[in-house]
Amino acid sequence: MSIGKNRNVTDIFGKLFKNQIFIPLAAMFILLLFNLVADPSFFKITMGYNSAGNPVLSGYLMTILDNGSELAILAIGMTLVTAASGGQDISVGAAIAIAGSTLLRALCGTNTRPDTLRMPIFVAFIISCLVAMAFGAFNGALVSIFKIQPMVATLILYTAGRSIAAWINNNELPIISEPKFGYYGGFIPGIPIPTPFFIAAAMVVIITLVLKFTNLGLYTQAVGINESSSRLNGLNPVFIKWLTFVILGACVAVAALIKVSRLSSINYSVIAKDIEMDAILAVALGGNALGGGKFNMASSIIGAFVIQMLTTTLFKFQVPSDALPAYKAVVVILLVVFSAPVVRDKMSQIIKKMNSRKGAV
Amino acid sequence: MSNISRKFKDMTDTGLLLTITIVVFFLMYIGAIVFQGKGFLKPQTFFNILNANAALIILACGMSIVMITGGIDISVGGVTALVSMSCAVYLDYKGGNVAASMLIAIGIGLAYGLVQGFLVAYLDIQPFIVSLAGMFFARGMTTIVNTNPFNVQNESFVALKDTRIIVPGMGSVNKLGKYVNAYVEIGVIVALIIVILMFCLLRWTKLGRSFYAVGGNKQSALMLGINVKRTKFMSHMLCSLLAGIGGYVYFLHVGSGAATHAQGAEMNAIASSIIGGTMLTGGVGNIIGTFFGVLSLSTIQNIVSSAGLDQAWWTGITIAAMLCIFLVIQSVVMARKKRAVKK
Numbered sequence: 001m002s003i004g005k006n007r008n009v010t011d012i013f014g015k016l017f018k019n020q021i022f023i024p025l026a027a028m029f030i031l032l033l034f035n036l037v038a039d040p041s042f043f044k045i046t047m048g049y050n051s052a053g054n055p056v057l058s059g060y061l062m063t064i065l066d067n068g069s070e071l072a073i074l075a076i077g078m079t080l081v082t083a084a085s086g087g088q089d090i091s092v093g094a095a096i097a098i099a100g101s102t103l104l105r106a107l108c109g110t111n112t113r114p115d116t117l118r119m120p121i122f123v124a125f126i127i128s129c130l131v132a133m134a135f136g137a138f139n140g141a142l143v144s145i146f147k148i149q150p151m152v153a154t155l156i157l158y159t160a161g162r163s164i165a166a167w168i169n170n171n172e173l174p175i176i177s178e179p180k181f182g183y184y185g186g187f188i189p190g191i192p193i194p195t196p197f198f199i200a201a202a203m204v205v206i207i208t209l210v211l212k213f214t215n216l217g218l219y220t221q222a223v224g225i226n227e228s229s230s231r232l233n234g235l236n237p238v239f240i241k242w243l244t245f246v247i248l249g250a251c252v253a254v255a256a257l258i259k260v261s262r263l264s265s266i267n268y269s270v271i272a273k274d275i276e277m278d279a280i281l282a283v284a285l286g287g288n289a290l291g292g293g294k295f296n297m298a299s300s301i302i303g304a305f306v307i308q309m310l311t312t313t314l315f316k317f318q319v320p321s322d323a324l325p326a327y328k329a330v331v332v333i334l335l336v337v338f339s340a341p342v343v344r345d346k347m348s349q350i351i352k353k354m355n356s357r358k359g360a361v
Numbered sequence: 362m363s364n365i366s367r368k369f370k371d372m373t374d375t376g377l378l379l380t381i382t383i384v385v386f387f388l389m390y391i392g393a394i395v396f397q398g399k400g401f402l403k404p405q406t407f408f409n410i411l412n413a414n415a416a417l418i419i420l421a422c423g424m425s426i427v428m429i430t431g432g433i434d435i436s437v438g439g440v441t442a443l444v445s446m447s448c449a450v451y452l453d454y455k456g457g458n459v460a461a462s463m464l465i466a467i468g469i470g471l472a473y474g475l476v477q478g479f480l481v482a483y484l485d486i487q488p489f490i491v492s493l494a495g496m497f498f499a500r501g502m503t504t505i506v507n508t509n510p511f512n513v514q515n516e517s518f519v520a521l522k523d524t525r526i527i528v529p530g531m532g533s534v535n536k537l538g539k540y541v542n543a544y545v546e547i548g549v550i551v552a553l554i555i556v557i558l559m560f561c562l563l564r565w566t567k568l569g570r571s572f573y574a575v576g577g578n579k580q581s582a583l584m585l586g587i588n589v590k591r592t593k594f595m596s597h598m599l600c601s602l603l604a605g606i607g608g609y610v611y612f613l614h615v616g617s618g619a620a621t622h623a624q625g626a627e628m629n630a631i632a633s634s635i636i637g638g639t640m641l642t643g644g645v646g647n648i649i650g651t652f653f654g655v656l657s658l659s660t661i662q663n664i665v666s667s668a669g670l671d672q673a674w675w676t677g678i679t680i681a682a683m684l685c686i687f688l689v690i691q692s693v694v695m696a697r698k699k700r701a702v703k704k
Contacts, residue, residue, distance in 0.1 A: 088489070142685075147692055148688050149642070151433070151489055152631070152635065155628060155631065159681040160677045160678045160680075160682070277493060280490070280493070284490060290487050320508070322620060323501045324501060325496075325498065325501035326497065326500070328497055329495070329496075329497035332493075333491070333494045333498075336490055337480065337484060337486070340484045340485060342483075342484050
């Protein structure tokens with residue numbers, strides 16, 4: 001009797017353990033537990049007023065929702081790219097600089113301190129979106145047509161991106177004084193929840209609908225798992241790979257809008273620095289195989305927020321921002337070691353052995 | 362003519378890519394002499410390129426080995442910064458001697474190689490992710506060791522840093538009409554020795570050949586009885602060890618420790634390897650090519666800065682354009698090879 005019950009419990013755990021979404025959720029749970037034990041003030045959310053006199057919610061959890069949004073948006077595109085091409089785009093940070101710079105250029109023209117915007121923000125966003133998608137298409141062409149490894153193909157834009165961004169605005173730093181522009185990265189008057197979260201939620205809804213009602217998900221996975229057999233089945237792997245990079249370009253433009261709106265300005269060398277690493281980590285933490293193939297979008301998005309939670313937790317414990325990478329690296333290594341197939345197989349073997357020993361007794 | 366074209370066809374991939382690299386380098390240097398004036402004619406200009414890039418040559422050698430084996434290591438820039446900072450702190454605050462600081466550099470390199478090699482080879486984790494975390498860790502550790510950049514004052518170290526080896530028979534007349542001998546720093550000698558050693562290793566040793574075998578086709582390497590895991594492990598070990606040595610050479614060149622040192626060095630190392638004809642897919646590459654890759658890269662940087670386009674962004678754009686061209690060349694070569702196999 002007791003043995004049967006035991007087996008049942010391990011079965012449930014085994015199933016949970018095998019489910020992909022378990023990995024980011026477990027990581028989140030560990031982080032939350034750690035914060036609860038170390039300092040419960042992590043969970044405090046207070047209602048306050050910002051400098052414009054609008055009611056805003058503040059607290060560490062709100063910071064995570066706020067700053068994790070761009071990461072979640074990027075994780076959407078990065079997951080698709082990873083699944084289809086079996087590599088990652090390391091140029092997203094530089095591409096954000098380009099898209100942000102284009103956005104400002106469209107809004108300000110050559111005047112760096114404009115009183116009025118030259119065009120509606122939406123139109124400027126469409127322009128920057130097109131530019132970002134064009135750069136995505138460039139990366140995609142290198143990967144899909146010329147068959148260059150994604151990491152290295154995007155290395156080109158990674159090296160040149162910030163330079164191109166500076167060149168678009170003649171190396172000047174426009175500042176926008178229009179308060180409406182700040183809504184996208186801050187708060188809309190009267191709504192106490194940060195706007196980026198809504199934007200991220202909208203993106204998640206869009207991608208969910210796209211995955212549900214089109215074959216995008218199926219096709220990307222098919223191409224990622226076996227390119228030549230998907231071609232034999234009538235798919236066009238070149239186009240699908242290229243498409244995922246273009247979609248990532250659109251995600252980059254949205255993230256750039258939020259990033260630029262936060263400051264109402266831009267700093268070419270600092271904006272979205274190291275965000276490519278965080279975005280890749282979000283995908284990895286989501287339990288997606290970095291070598292391509294199957295993916296789980298929800299898992300990646302949760303992964304993005306977990307990465308942000310880790311960053312915020314480290315900041316809360318007064319880790320200086322320069323030393324932050326060292327701690328993050330340790331966490332990442334632990335995560336990948338535990339999710340490595342070799343280690344997981346060993347672990348499940350050990351669990352099995354322990355079970356059989358119990359059964360014998 | 363047909364003879365030449367047949368020779369071209371018979372060339373191995375390594376040979377073809379190597380030829381392209383060397384030709385491009387010489388064309389570029391001649392172009393620089395023609396368009397930029399006499400600055401590039403002085404031997405010292407060339408030796409200055411070597412002096413400034415000795416560390417990059419060593420890093421790129423390690424990178425090529427990993428890339429030939431089919432992996433990648435983007436932690437080398439971080440390791441360089443960590444080595445510089447650790448050695449600087451040790452030499453100045455602890456009053457240590459120079460020989461011990463070299464041991465520290467090699468120790469850091471070996472430790473990195475051990476961990477990364479183990480994770481990549483035996484736990485089968487993607488090298489990109491492992492070395493990404495390695496880079497994060499090294500950069501973070503550098504600021505933990507010491508936050509502020511500072512110059513090393515240790516006397517025996519400064520003496521070593523300022524040692525200049527005169528190149529016999531080379532020199533130029535300076536503005537005052539005095540004949541000045543051309544010189545290189547110690548780092549250049551170290552770099553050249555390493556280039557020769559690694560060239561021999563890759564060409565004539567069992568380990569070197571198994572790097573190519575594993576990078577070319579893992580399955581057939583396994584069937585040939587090569588220990589694939591151990592080979593992968595050794596490639597990462599060697600790369601990190603060279604990163605440690607390269608870090609010390611970098612330290613010897615700049616003489617200071619700072620968290621921002623060698624920013625982007627990993628990208629430059631990868632770019633030089635690619636320009637030098639190392640294929641990312643593994644199995645193809647040559648250390649001599651890598652050496653010329655570094656030279657081409659730094660010559661371009663020199664041309665850009667001496668053309669008055671001093672903004673840092675022009676350098677970025679030109680390097681990226683060059684990288685793009687060479688990657689496309691590689692992909693064309695791959696396509697050619699595939700077609701040849703089909704025939």
